[in-house]
Amino acid sequence: xxxxxxxxxxxxxxxxxxxxxxxxxxxxxxxxxxxxxxxxxxxxxxxxxxxxxxxxxxxxxxxxxxxxxxxxxxxxxxxxxxxxxxxxxxxxxxxxxxxxxxxxxxxxxxxxxxxxxxxxxxxxxxxxxxxxxxxxxxxxxxxxxxxxxxxxxxxxxxxxxxxxxxxxxxxxxxxxxxxxxxxxxxxxxxxxxxxxxxxxxxxxxxxxxxxxxxxxxxxxxxxxxxxxxxxxxxxxxxxxxxxxxxxxxxxxxxxxxxxxxxxxxxxxxxxxxxxxxxxxxxxxxxxxxxxxxxxxxxxxxxxxxxxxxxxxxxxxxxxxxxxxxxxxxxxxxxxxxxxxxxxxxxxxxxxxxxxxxxxxxxxxxxxxxxxxxxxxxxxxxxxxxxxxxxxxxxxxxxxxxxxxxxxxxxxxxxxxxxxxxxxxxxxxxxxxxxxxxxxxxxxxxxxxxxxxxxxxxxxxxxxxxxxxxxxxxx
Numbered sequence: 001x002x003x004x005x006x007x008x009x010x011x012x013x014x015x016x017x018x019x020x021x022x023x024x025x026x027x028x029x030x031x032x033x034x035x036x037x038x039x040x041x042x043x044x045x046x047x048x049x050x051x052x053x054x055x056x057x058x059x060x061x062x063x064x065x066x067x068x069x070x071x072x073x074x075x076x077x078x079x080x081x082x083x084x085x086x087x088x089x090x091x092x093x094x095x096x097x098x099x100x101x102x103x104x105x106x107x108x109x110x111x112x113x114x115x116x117x118x119x120x121x122x123x124x125x126x127x128x129x130x131x132x133x134x135x136x137x138x139x140x141x142x143x144x145x146x147x148x149x150x151x152x153x154x155x156x157x158x159x160x161x162x163x164x165x166x167x168x169x170x171x172x173x174x175x176x177x178x179x180x181x182x183x184x185x186x187x188x189x190x191x192x193x194x195x196x197x198x199x200x201x202x203x204x205x206x207x208x209x210x211x212x213x214x215x216x217x218x219x220x221x222x223x224x225x226x227x228x229x230x231x232x233x234x235x236x237x238x239x240x241x242x243x244x245x246x247x248x249x250x251x252x253x254x255x256x257x258x259x260x261x262x263x264x265x266x267x268x269x270x271x272x273x274x275x276x277x278x279x280x281x282x283x284x285x286x287x288x289x290x291x292x293x294x295x296x297x298x299x300x301x302x303x304x305x306x307x308x309x310x311x312x313x314x315x316x317x318x319x320x321x322x323x324x325x326x327x328x329x330x331x332x333x334x335x336x337x338x339x340x341x342x343x344x345x346x347x348x349x350x351x352x353x354x355x356x357x358x359x360x361x362x363x364x365x366x367x368x369x370x371x372x373x374x375x376x377x378x379x380x381x382x383x384x385x386x387x388x389x390x391x392x393x394x395x396x397x398x399x400x401x402x403x404x405x406x407x408x409x410x411x412x413x414x415x416x417x418x419x420x421x422x423x424x425x426x427x428x429x430x431x432x433x434x435x436x437x438x439x440x441x442x443x444x445x446x447x448x449x450x451x452x453x454x455x456x457x458x459x460x461x462x463x464x465x466x467x468x469x470x471x472x473x474x
Contacts, residue, residue, distance in 0.1 A: 017182045024174035032166050037117040039162050040124065043155060044109060048137035050078050051148045055085045056140050058094050072097070080148040081132065087143035101149055104131035110138055110145060124156055125163075192223045196230060203234055208241055289331055296358070315353035315436050322348045322384055322391070329361045333369060338378035348384055350391050351457050352437040360433050360441075363426040364395050364452055371399030371450060391458040394444060396451035402443065410443060 054074050074095060075081065081101045083094040107120055133155070136147040199214040206212055213234045216227040278284075323344045330340060350357070365380065372378035375398055383394045402410065411431040434441045434454060444453040 016185055017178050020178035020181050021174050024177050025170060028166070028170035028174065032163070032170070033118055034114060035166065036125075036159060036163060037114065037121040040121045040155065040159060041109060041112055041117055043158055044107070044135050045137070047078050047080065047148060047150065048109065048135060048146065051080065051083050051146050052138075052140045054078070054083055055094055055143075055146055078148065078150075079154050080150050082149040084147050085139055085143055086145050086147075087139060089144075101132040101151075103134045103149060104152075106134040106136070108136045110136060121159070124152060125159060127152060127156065189223070192217075192227070196223075196227060199230065199234075207234070207237055213238070289328075292328075293332055296355075315356055315433075317352050317437065318354060319349050319351050320354050321346065322350045322393070325354060325357055326361065326382060329358060329365060332362065333365055338369070338372060338380060341379065341381040344382060344384040344393075348391065349458060352439070353433075356433040356437055357456075360430045360454070361395070363430045367426060368395065368397035368399065368450070371401075372397050375399060386458070387455070389458075390439075390455045393454040393456065394451055395454070396444075396446055396449060398449040401446070401448070401450050407443060411441075 072095075075083065075097055080095075080097075082096045085092050085094055105123075131152040132149060133152050134147055134149050136145050139146040196214065199212065202209075203212040203214075214227055214231050216231045217224050323342075323346050326342060326344055330342070368380050369378075372380065377398075379398045381394070381396045383396075385392050411427050431441050434456070437456060439454060439456040441452060441454045444451040
């Protein structure tokens, strides 16, 4: 796998190298086209300049003529067949070779433009056969023009030599640039990316091994930020793996003790049945509640810690009085010397799974009881009211409150409790059950202690909301 990744990234390096060469060569082509056109114009301009000098010499001679031998030498030096000067409407042949040529193409360099020069340049480069050219240019002494007739072969050869030189220079420049860019990319991009891929590959094989976490560099560029993001992601995944292991270990432990604990509770249930037969009024009053509590405990055992399952049991919603459920939970948790302030009207109904809500309130109120143990005047306040078509339930206490560091992960399993010996599952289970019943739960603002706010659906009936006394726990 590592070798495959490295080969792929080496392939990217080669592609970058080839693209760099191609782009540099394209840039050189864009430079070459006007350059070769300018070279052609300069080459022809040099011969026209020499022709103008020859015309000046001839025109300045006393007889306005020169020996034929001298003219032939001058034509040979200019590589021209004829030299013609037009002045004052009169065209004068200043010199002609022994074999006057036939003209194949005519070019006017008096007012050259770039596009025309480029077109004529490539016309010369791709011309087939030996051609003779008539070149016209500015004339000396205020004349109309001077033109020369030359063979195209020397011009074409000079342009090809120039093109070869440009090509060699371009290859050297592009190769040097590409090599430097290739090395820079290998150092700045490919090497760090290979390191990131190597780390990802090893981390995928063994996410729990600490040595497989990438060590982020201190650079502030995109790759440095990518390494930092990868490190944070790996650390988060590694932590989650450990939490999953704890859940797995917890589930295994519970499955081992579940059978024996269920048998113990069944035995206690038998004893409670016998107690229910006693005529004592107190026993008769408490026995049904004891039976109900034992039935719930047995049901919990049979569920084998429902939070460890993939999901909770599907809720079976029904309409029931909220006050009755709150009183049942209070009866189960009674025996604590505290002030219970319950403001839940008897006609308030809620549409939810009654067993689910019993577990929710049991978890929340158990936490509240533990929170107020060290308070001089322990107090728990439960307030219900209608709010935006839903039933709002506030459960508050006057305990020490929740530390700020715990609030962001309050409803996370194993993270939502700061108490020693707590599993941190109570609030997580409560949040899951409330959500399953189409409700919400959150930590509400409180001047003192802790306050949870639960929103649940209610039966669509109209009722008058009575006035409530404010939260008075001190």
